[in-house]
Amino acid sequence: MWALPLWAAVLTALVGGLLLDASFPDVGWWPLAFVAIVFGLVSLMGRSVGGALLVGLVFGAAFWFTHVAWTTRYLGPVPWAALAGLESVLWAVGSIPIMFAYRWLPRVLPGRWARLTLLPVLVAGAWTLRELVMGSFPYTGFPWGRIGMSQSESPLASVASWVGVTGLTFLIVFACAALVEAARVGAWRDLRTLLPGGIAVVVLVTLPAFPTTAAGEMRVGSVQGNGPSGYFDERARGDILNAQLAATAPLFADDLDLVVWPEGGIDSDPLSNAATARTLDALSQRIGAPLLVNAATERGDDEFNTSLLWEPGTGAVALHDKTHPVPFGEYVPDRPFFEMLAPDLIGLIGREYTPGTNAPFVRVGDVGVGLAICFDVIYDDVIWDGARDGAQFYAFQTNNADFRGTDENVQQLAFARMRAIETGRAVVNISTVGTSQVIAPDGSVIDGLPAGAAGAMATTVPLRTGLTAAVVIGPAVQLVLGWGAALALAVLGGVAVFRREP
Structure with a gap:
């Protein structure tokens, strides 16, 4: 099931957080966002709640303490530590639903194609939900580290005109999660397993901007x-x-x-x-x-x-x-x-x-x-x-x-x-x-x-x-992708617990 030893998962999360920061300016190597997401997902597979908190905290700290280091310019380390520390904790807590997606969906829907399609949808939705919560809480939130915003110089940016930055985040995470699942079930034995992730990548790369x-x-x-x-x-x-x-x-x-x-x-x-x-x-x-x-x-x-x-x-x-x-x-x-x-x-x-x-x-x-x-x-x-x-x-x-x-x-x-x-x-x-x-x-x-x-x-x-479509349906996209994932996880969790009862 690709459950890394905890020490390896922690190291993977650390590298993933640093790579995610490098996908944003000033470095701005946008393809690194895909690598970072894969590292983040793999580090959460097979974890307990405590393990998910730990690797999520390491990923979040590696990203946020690097990403907002500019807050130290005049005020020193205290505001930096407060902001980055809070965002790291929220990132860690938001990693738990992703961990539960990997635990519950294969238990409730063990079929191969459910893992290749529904599981990436749920994982991407849980990641998107974390972004939405961090972008609005506490107080007015701090939506500074959204995956979609890392793609301003990439050919994928035009997708945001259709589904907004939130939808772009979802599609990127879905593509990564689907390709990871294809590798887990053995893509080398059946290339059809690459279809969900491959289709997502093709949409991301080829979709033109919505016309105005x-x-x-x-x-x-x-x-x-x-x-x-x-x-x-x-x-x-x-x-x-x-x-x-x-x-x-x-x-x-x-x-x-x-x-x-x-x-x-x-x-x-x-x-x-x-x-x-x-x-x-x-x-x-x-x-x-x-x-x-x-x-x-x-x-x-x-x-x-x-x-x-x-x-x-x-x-x-x-x-x-x-x-x-x-x-x-x-x-x-x-x-x-x-x-x-x-x-x-x-x-x-x-x-x-x-x-x-x-x-x-x-x-x-x-x-x-x-x-x-x-x-x-x-x-x-x-x-x-x-x-x-x-x-x-x-x-x-x-x-x-x-x-x-x-x-x-x-x-x-x-x-x-x-x-x-x-x-x-x-x-x-x-x-x-x-x-x-x-x-x-x-x-x-x-x-x-x-x-x-x-x-x-x-x-x-x-x-x-x-x-653009993004302006018209943006609120609905956020509602369906983020809170829809929360509802789906709640249902899956209830079914998974019920099935384990004698």
């Missing part, structure tokens, strides 16, 4: 000011705004429809600071186009991370507040409890951003623009809501200044590329410090700015209409 409809073009300027926008950067009031203004100057000669600034491109609230409002008015009038800017804003007793559409002579005509502020970055959940554990560290987080409830969407003339502020790019609901509201392209505003010189920048850029492919829409991904890019609906790069340099882009951005 061309709807014209828009001339968009985007500005990377490279100002002192990091949490611990030394700066005087207005330095970030001045850096953005200076970097915007080369765009004055262009005929633009919109200018996009990054997250945190303004270090004062233009809704309450008259001087900042006058500066934005003068700039938008000088350019002759509206501005899409971002700042911390206050309304009543609440503080928000806000994108503002600023019209010449009118001011802010539309707002979008960040939907998922980052726990322990932009607010502290259960602050009194965590202050008891780490008062000095928690004390550094002075702001308490309130989650936004307004749509991630603004309209510039007749053109709909979908929005996502920084880490909101990893949350499906934000992206899908923008498309459903009528987005014809996306503007992703981010601030990577706290992670200069780390993999965080390129990982987030890869997620932006996957979103372009998934929705069939161009993306203007603009950062305070880089890397900034304009990405076409097929994922190719139209324009870009290097990290760590001030600059501006004036880009003709293609517009698209029509919803």
Whole structure:
């Protein structure tokens, strides 16, 4: 049954976790995701609950402590250990259902073809369920390590436009699990056993992107000011705004429809600071186009991370507040409890951003623009809501200044590329410090700015209409694949226990 000795399973899981991280940028060798999944599955075969926890913890730790090492850039090892440690534990707990799939399904349905088809479906569903839970729990979750997101540079990325990132994860894990089962039952004796996995691979490689409809073009300027926008950067009031203004100057000669600034491109609230409002008015009038800017804003007793559409002579005509502020970055959940554990560290987080409830969407003339502020790019609901509201392209505003010189920048850029492919829409991904890019609906790069340099882009951005299948059926795919797997495991477990009773 391919049950490795525990020591070998632990070693296999360790290597698998490291390989999975290498499938993401900065290394970005996407085929390693397949190898990593195989290692992860083989390490769980024949395990007890305790053994599954152990090998799952080793795999999860090898992946997460490597994958999010960028959290140490300014704050040191404590946040890194807390985040990676929590994700590793969740990964370990989520390994138990996969172990039970390998135990229960052959016991209830011992036939050869059930093992070659139904077992890979159940295993892939259990893996997908783990991703969904980790992407929503605790608090708003942290869906940063999804298998589907590792494929932004691969020919498989177009599959996400049909079934979303969740569906892509499922199909990749299914293909790996089916090929492993073919080897376990003896593919060398009957090549037909390779059919389920082989068909999955063919679909992954050959399925073209879901088509969207061309709807014209828009001339968009985007500005990377490279100002002192990091949490611990030394700066005087207005330095970030001045850096953005200076970097915007080369765009004055262009005929633009919109200018996009990054997250945190303004270090004062233009809704309450008259001087900042006058500066934005003068700039938008000088350019002759509206501005899409971002700042911390206050309304009543609440503080928000806000994108503002600023019209010449009118001011802010539309707002979008960040939907998922980052726990322990932009607010502290259960602050009194965590202050008891780490008062000095928690004390550094002075702001308490309130989650936004307004749509991630603004309209510039007749053109709909979908929005996502920084880490909101990893949350499906934000992206899908923008498309459903009528987005014809996306503007992703981010601030990577706290992670200069780390993999965080390129990982987030890869997620932006996957979103372009998934929705069939161009993306203007603009950062305070880089890397900034304009990405076409097929994922190719139209324009870009290097990290760590001030600059501006004036880009003709293609517009698209029509919803991809991923946007239309995405929630149903998650429900069926993830929670369907949970229901199937519960039924199988009940039958397996009943059959063992005398």
